[in-house]
Amino acid sequence: MASMNEHSQPVAASTGQKRTYKPIFWSLFAAGGMIAALVIPVLVVIFSIWLPLHPEKAMGFYQSFGWVAQNKFFLLITAGVLFLMLWHCAHRFYYCLHDIKVSLGFRGKCVLYGVPVLAFLLTMILGW
Numbered sequence: 340m341a342s343m344n345e346h347s348q349p350v351a352a353s354t355g356q357k358r359t360y361k362p363i364f365w366s367l368f369a370a371g372g373m374i375a376a377l378v379i380p381v382l383v384v385i386f387s388i389w390l391p392l393h394p395e396k397a398m399g400f401y402q403s404f405g406w407v408a409q410n411k412f413f414l415l416i417t418a419g420v421l422f423l424m425l426w427h428c429a430h431r432f433y434y435c436l437h438d439i440k441v442s443l444g445f446r447g448k449c450v451l452y453g454v455p456v457l458a459f460l461l462t463m464i465l466g467w
Contacts, residue, residue, distance in 0.1 A: 364430065371427025374420055411467070418462040425455035 390397040407413050429451050
């Protein structure tokens with residue numbers, strides 16, 4: 340909550356500053372970047388390098404992994420990770436366009452940031 344001055348008004352309102360939602364957007368961007376940097380390389384190593392080189396262990400891994408794939412909490416975590424990584428991608432793409440002076444406008448931003456939300460919803464609907 341914003342601090343109050345002697346006239347019982349929020350300090351941000353009395354100084355002419357307006358509230359923004361930028362911290363929310365930037366925190367989603369940071370979370371997506373962190374997940375992309377820490378989770379994806381591990382998954383690439385496991386599924387693209389380690390399992391193909393050890394086919395005798397791969398079948399046991401996939402058979403023991405079946406119960407997790409049917410768990411709804413795992414679906415929520417997977418959809419959340421997908422959302423954060425796509426949000427990171429959309430935010431980075433938006434600022435790359437901003438740097439080269441391409442304006443998307445309000446509708447363009449809605450489409451760009453709507454893709455991660457749509458992907459999250461589709462993952463949850465189709466996986467449920």
